[in-house]
Amino acid sequence: MFKYAFLLIFGVLLGLFFSNEIISKIKKxxxxxxxxxxxxxxxxxxxxxxxxKEKIAVFGINAVTISLFSIFFSIVFAYLFVRFSKK
Amino acid sequence: xxxxxxxxxxxxxxxxxxxxxxxxxxxxSEILTxxxxxxxxxxxxxxxxxxxxSLKKLLNTDRRAFLLPLGTVVGTLVGGYIxxxxxxxxxxxxxxxxxxxxxxxxSAIIIADAKGADLGSIAFLxxxxxxxxxxxxxxFVVKYIGPYVAIAPGGATTMDTTLPLIEKYAGESAAVxxxxxxxxxxxxxxxxxxxxx
Numbered sequence: 463m464f465k466y467a468f469l470l471i472f473g474v475l476l477g478l479f480f481s482n483e484i485i486s487k488i489k490k491x492x493x494x495x496x497x498x499x500x501x502x503x504x505x506x507x508x509x510x511x512x513x514x515k516e517k518i519a520v521f522g523i524n525a526v527t528i529s530l531f532s533i534f535f536s537i538v539f540a541y542l543f544v545r546f547s548k549k
Numbered sequence: 550x551x552x553x554x555x556x557x558x559x560x561x562x563x564x565x566x567x568x569x570x571x572x573x574x575x576x577x578s579e580i581l582t583x584x585x586x587x588x589x590x591x592x593x594x595x596x597x598x599x600x601x602x603s604l605k606k607l608l609n610t611d612r613r614a615f616l617l618p619l620g621t622v623v624g625t626l627v628g629g630y631i632x633x634x635x636x637x638x639x640x641x642x643x644x645x646x647x648x649x650x651x652x653x654x655x656s657a658i659i660i661a662d663a664k665g666a667d668l669g670s671i672a673f674l675x676x677x678x679x680x681x682x683x684x685x686x687x688x689f690v691v692k693y694i695g696p697y698v699a700i701a702p703g704g705a706t707t708m709d710t711t712l713p714l715i716e717k718y719a720g721e722s723a724a725v726x727x728x729x730x731x732x733x734x735x736x737x738x739x740x741x742x743x744x745x746x
Binding site: 464466467469470471472473474475476477478479481485486489492493494496497498499500501502503504505506507508509510511514517520521522523524525526527528529530531532533534535536537538539540541542543544546547 | 628670
C-alpha cells in the first residue's frame with residue numbers, strides 16, 4: 463500500500479532535478495482538473511449505492527466525531543510538546 | 550476551489566443516483582480513478598520538489614520547530630484511535646481517515662481508491678470539517694492557550710488555507726512555523742494514510 467508514497471517521492475525527485483517551465487505550465491492546468499475528475503468519480507462511486515440515503519447521516523456523524531477528536535488531541539499533544547521544548 | 554471540489558463530488562453523486570452518468574464511465578470508474586490518482590500524486594510531489602525555497606526553510610529551521618508537527622501527528626492519530634470507540638469504524642480505518650490531516654482532496658481519493666467509496670466519503674467529510682473547525686478554533690486557541698499551539702488543529706492546511714488566519718491572530722513568527730508545519734504534514738499524508746490501509 464506504499465505505492466502512493468512512492469509516487470509522491472518520484473514526483474519530488476522529478477521536481478528537484480527536472481523542473482522546467484513546460485512541465486510547470488502543464489501541471490498548473492492538469493492538477494486542478496485531475497483533482498476535480500477524481501472527486502467526481504468518488505461521487506459516482508458513492509452515487510452507485512442504492513442505500514445511500516440511509517447511510518449519509520452516519521457518514522456525517524462519523525466524520526465530525528473523527529475530526530473533533532483529532533483536533534482536540536492535536537491541541538493537547540502540541541501543547542505538551544511545546545511546553546517540553548521550552549524546558 | 551473548495552466550492553468546485555464539493556460541486557464535483559455532489560455532481561458525481563446526483564448524476565449517478567438519477568442515472569445520468571453513462572454506463573461506460575461507471576464501469577471504468579475504478580481504472581480511471583486509479584490512473585488519475587497516480588498522476589495527481591506525481592504532480593503534487595513535483596510541486597513540492599520544485600519548491601526549493603520551502604525545502605531550504607525546512608532544513609534551516611530550529612530543531613525545536615519539529616516538535617510541533619510531531620505533536621500534531623501523535624495527537625491526530627490518538628484522536629482517530631479514541632474516536633473509533635465512539636463510532637462504528639475499526640481503529641485502523643478511523644486512523645487512516647484522521648491521517649488526512651485536513652487535506653481532504655488527497656486523503657479522500659487515496660482512501661476511496663484503496664478501501665472503497667464509503668470510507669473515502671467519510672474521509673472527505675472528516676477532513677473538510679477539520680479545516681472548518683480549525684478556522685473557527687484558531688483565534689480562540691491563540692487567545693486562551695498560545696500562538697504556537699493554535700497551529701496544531703489546522704494540520705496540513707497551515708501552509709495554505711489556514712495560514713492567513715494564523716498570521717493574523719498568532720503573528721508573523723507563528724506563521725513561519727505554521728508554513729513548515731503544513732509542509733511537513735502535507736508530505737506525511739500519503740505515508741500515514743498508507744500505514745493504516
